[in-house]
Amino acid sequence: MDTLLQLAGEIGFSHAGVLDAASLKALPEVRDMCAADRCRRYGKSWSCPPACGSLEACAKRLASYHSGILVQTTVTLEDPFDMEAIQRTQERHKEMFHTLARQSRALYPDCLPLTAGTCTLCKSCTYPDRPCRYPKKRLSSMEAYGLLVSDVCKESGLPYYYGPGTLTFTSCILLKEGSST
Numbered sequence: 001m002d003t004l005l006q007l008a009g010e011i012g013f014s015h016a017g018v019l020d021a022a023s024l025k026a027l028p029e030v031r032d033m034c035a036a037d038r039c040r041r042y043g044k045s046w047s048c049p050p051a052c053g054s055l056e057a058c059a060k061r062l063a064s065y066h067s068g069i070l071v072q073t074t075v076t077l078e079d080p081f082d083m084e085a086i087q088r089t090q091e092r093h094k095e096m097f098h099t100l101a102r103q104s105r106a107l108y109p110d111c112l113p114l115t116a117g118t119c120t121l122c123k124s125c126t127y128p129d130r131p132c133r134y135p136k137k138r139l140s141s142m143e144a145y146g147l148l149v150s151d152v153c154k155e156s157g158l159p160y161y162y163g164p165g166t167l168t169f170t171s172c173i174l175l176k177e178g179s180s181t
């Protein structure tokens with residue numbers, strides 16, 4: 001894990017910490033939030049529910065990981081409703097996370113990187129008409145797997161909220177037993 005934490009620091013994440021695998025609980029209420037489709041990606045991407053797998057399948061997959069790290073990008077916003085700044089921050093977080101996911105997969109091919117938000121690799125997702133263009137590169141979100149990100153952070157001892165005016169995006173890399181260094 002030291003290797004991944006070092007990589008996260010080099011890439012430029014604001015915070016990184018060890019993830020407690022006991023916090024990996026796939027919750028029906030999180031899947032319900034996806035189904036409510038507030039982000040308008042439910043049923044529109046191979047990376048999101050229902051295409052990313054049933055909650056039971058996600059829970060089973062999560063249970064096969066025994067350690068991991070959390071990474072965060074935090075900014076302080078002058079205007080909490082500045083949607084452009086929020087989008088810019090999310091894009092920067094996702095870009096950095098793609099770099100970390102690529103490096104992690106090279107080091108630990110069976111790791112599971114989970115990002116923040118839907119897959120945005122293609123301008124328009126092929127779901128459901130054609131196969132995913134980049135099945136080995138696409139990333140699902142922590143929420144898509146049923147994880148309540150605030151709980152995962154709290155149970156892992158990493159803040160989820162850094163104070164008034166701040167905005168934080170969180171992602172994780174999960175490792176199987178024996179993968180950590």
Ligand code: SF4
Nearest residue numbers: 046119122125132133
């Ligand atoms: S890589 Fe492209 S086709 Fe695959 S899930 Fe992402 S946006 Fe959709």
